[in-house]
Amino acid sequence: MTLPGITPFDGTTLSPTSSSGASNVHEARNALGKRLRELRRQADLSGRQLAESLSWPASKVSKLENGRQTPTDDDIRGWTGATGSEHETESLLASLHTLEVQHAEWQRILRTGLKPRQQAHIEWDQKTRLFRAFEATVIPGLLQTSEYARARFAEGIRRLNLPNDINEAVQARMMRQEILYRPDKRFHFVLTEAALRFRLCAPGIMLGQLDRLISFSQLPNVRLGIIGFETRYATSPWHGFWMYDTERVLVETFSAALDLRQPQEIELYGNAFEQLAAVAGYGRSARTIINRVIEDFAPEAPEDGG
Incomplete structure (x- = not known):
């Protein structure tokens, strides 16, 4: 990961040719969404089926998978429970928490x-x-x-x-x-x-x-x-x-x-x-x-x- 700029605060330096911190966070949100999509597909569920099982609006699944909405901890737990991928819960939560604090x-x-x-x-x-x-x-x-x-x-x-x-x-x-x-x-x-x-x-x-x-x-x-x-x-x-x-x-x-x-x-x-x-x-x-x-x-x- 490479990011631009020179900070005057603790003396950390960054490459001027690389992507911005904001775009890096956007990429991280997209990556989390793609991982959620993979788990849904592995469970052989459509977006509508998953949404119905969780009592969500159908649009919420699409927003989470495409990085247009950041999931909550409960969203992650519900997703892994509904897709039979509870073993992925802690890893996904770590990704979410890093996303929340990293920028x-x-x-x-x-x-x-x-x-x-x-x-x-x-x-x-x-x-x-x-x-x-x-x-x-x-x-x-x-x-x-x-x-x-x-x-x-x-x-x-x-x-x-x-x-x-x-x-x-x-x-x-x-x-x-x-x-x-x-x-x-x-x-x-x-x-x-x-x-x-x-x-x-x-x-x-x-x-x-x-x-x-x-x-x-x-x-x-x-x-x-x-x-x-x-x-x-x-x-x-x-x-x-x-x-x-x-x-x-x-x-x-x-x-x-x-x-x-x-x-x-x-x-x-x-x-x-x-x-x-x-x-x-x-x-x-x-x-x-x-x-x-x-x-x-x-x-x-x-x-x-x-």
């Missing part, structure tokens, strides 16, 4: 400002033991300096016309970074060299950010990999994503957040992360790439780092 529009999420979004991460921060993040174009939120974070938040406020609580949002992000020092947490970050070079803020700010990356990479529970420009990829770096243990994958787009929790999707992203991590450089190799970028930025930065 949440930023305008709704951030209606009250940026700070609440940062605070909303705390629950998952507390329960997660292994954080895995891949970023292709920006520095991950947990590794950002306050100046870099401010630039990212400012972009979001400008683009989405949000309430300006940037100072509170930056403070909340910096407080979240305290989790990096907890010995019961492990972090594995993989970045592309492009993420170190994209000019999303002033050169002086980037220099401070790159220096911070080197510092964070030396924490005992943080593993930082950098994929250099010369590297040959086994998996295309279509977009960034975050993995919380094996429970959740978070992908952010220009317009929405995708919250993926189906086992098959988590497995797919887990495999993609491992393949991207396998071609990254770590330790001295990663620091060599970071220092190379620092040398390129240094001549452009004023002496006061502004």
Whole structure:
């Protein structure tokens, strides 16, 4: 699954050539409808027969099968019961629940400002033991300096016309970074060299950010990999994503957040992360790439780092 955009919130990046989050949800609803149709046909029932057995209007079966209406939990249970496919109930319910939560529009999420979004991460921060993040174009939120974070938040406020609580949002992000020092947490970050070079803020700010990356990479529970420009990829770096243990994958787009929790999707992203991590450089190799970028930025930065 590939989606467009660059988010300023947690630093997840997406391919500009891929489909929108909204169309992805539409496709998911269609896929669920097709699966329901398959179960009806396997039971050798017409749409009218199924509707009559469930005391539904005949049009409801057609709407559900063609993705024009989202089923409820009771609809799913009734469908599988009437078609003798109760063994499919849990899988279908998982698909339905993923569909319900995976697309949440930023305008709704951030209606009250940026700070609440940062605070909303705390629950998952507390329960997660292994954080895995891949970023292709920006520095991950947990590794950002306050100046870099401010630039990212400012972009979001400008683009989405949000309430300006940037100072509170930056403070909340910096407080979240305290989790990096907890010995019961492990972090594995993989970045592309492009993420170190994209000019999303002033050169002086980037220099401070790159220096911070080197510092964070030396924490005992943080593993930082950098994929250099010369590297040959086994998996295309279509977009960034975050993995919380094996429970959740978070992908952010220009317009929405995708919250993926189906086992098959988590497995797919887990495999993609491992393949991207396998071609990254770590330790001295990663620091060599970071220092190379620092040398390129240094001549452009004023002496006061502004």
